[in-house]
Amino acid sequence: MIKYDKLWVTLSKKGISQNALLRDYNLSKGQLDRLRNNKVVYTSTIDKLCNILECGLDEVMEHVFDDNKF
Numbered sequence: 001m002i003k004y005d006k007l008w009v010t011l012s013k014k015g016i017s018q019n020a021l022l023r024d025y026n027l028s029k030g031q032l033d034r035l036r037n038n039k040v041v042y043t044s045t046i047d048k049l050c051n052i053l054e055c056g057l058d059e060v061m062e063h064v065f066d067d068n069k070f
Contacts, residue, residue: 010059
């Protein structure tokens, strides 16, 4: 499972609110909602967040092992 808990910590450290992501950086409300709920998001959204926050993937998301089998 991919989790975005680190995103909220990084946003706080950088002083950027979720409203700012919507208003100032044109992140879609749907993608922000998907991030909040650890759902599938576009890689372009992850790329955009890393550029906005000037950080790497490890400060936005993490993989947590689960029992999800394909």
